[in-house]
Amino acid sequence: GENVEQHPSTLSVQEGDSAVIKCTYSDSASNYFPWYKQELGKGPQLIIDIRSNVGEKKDQRIAVTLNKTAKHFSLHITETQPEDSAVYFCAASVLRGGKLIFGQGTELSVKP
Amino acid sequence: GAVVSQHPSWVICKSGTSVKIECRSLDFQATTMFWYRQFPKQSLMLMATSNEGSKATYEQGVEKDKFLINHASLTLSTLTVTSAHPEDSSFYICSARRLAGGDNEQFFGPGTRLTVL
Numbered sequence: 575g576e577n578v579e580q581h582p583s584t585l586s587v588q589e590g591d592s593a594v595i596k597c598t599y600s601d602s603a604s605n606y607f608p609w610y611k612q613e614l615g616k617g618p619q620l621i622i623d624i625r626s627n628v629g630e631k632k633d634q635r636i637a638v639t640l641n642k643t644a645k646h647f648s649l650h651i652t653e654t655q656p657e658d659s660a661v662y663f664c665a666a667s668v669l670r671g672g673k674l675i676f677g678q679g680t681e682l683s684v685k686p
Numbered sequence: 687g688a689v690v691s692q693h694p695s696w697v698i699c700k701s702g703t704s705v706k707i708e709c710r711s712l713d714f715q716a717t718t719m720f721w722y723r724q725f726p727k728q729s730l731m732l733m734a735t736s737n738e739g740s741k742a743t744y745e746q747g748v749e750k751d752k753f754l755i756n757h758a759s760l761t762l763s764t765l766t767v768t769s770a771h772p773e774d775s776s777f778y779i780c781s782a783r784r785l786a787g788g789d790n791e792q793f794f795g796p797g798t799r800l801t802v803l
Contacts, residue, residue, distance in 0.1 A: 617779050678728075
């Protein structure tokens with residue numbers, strides 16, 4: 575079945591720096607790749623997503639890139655702020671709204 | 687719009703009792719809802735996929751007789767943890783799929799913290 579690997583497990587950056595989180599997936603049929611932010615004790619919130627027919631997508635300080643050949647996708651957060659501190663999960667699905675397979679999560683800490 | 691609620695937000699029960707968790711899509715109809723379980727410092731693991739009016743599809747390793755799922759309407763799915771034991775203590779999260787304009791999007795609830803004593 576599908577497997578999603580996420581790295582790093584923890585990431586600490588200074589406020590204003592960039593943060594990059596990387597994921598790889600195993601199922602070549604996957605074509606939808608969302609990223610979620612989860613704060614302590616809360617459910618995950620979608621922050622950005624990308625489909626396989628697009629190589630890059632950007633929304634203000636957040637961007638996602640996809641390399642379908644290598645089965646890699648990455649989350650880029652620029653000009654990090656303390657409120658960006660949370661656990662971030664990547665996921666993969668065969669279709670948008672379908673069964674999601676999550677990565678292991680990255681605990682991001684942004685130090686003021 | 688596209689809000690998913692869960693009730694209760696937290697529950698403490700004694701070992702051997704059953705606990706029901708509700709998942710509601712407040713402003714849209716959800717033909718499909720998903721149930722996830724998350725242990726501390728771990729990722730979300732899909733337990734089952736719930737389709738309105740039909741039996742849930744459980745992931746490998748999830749006991750269907752222990753985790754009863756009912757999706758009786760387009761806005762409500764329930765998860766009942768039967769004969770709960772301390773190892774069932776976890777964060778249970780549901781999500782609901784909204785069909786919009788031929789596209790699908792999945793929205794997550796806020797989660798339910800279950801503690802079994």
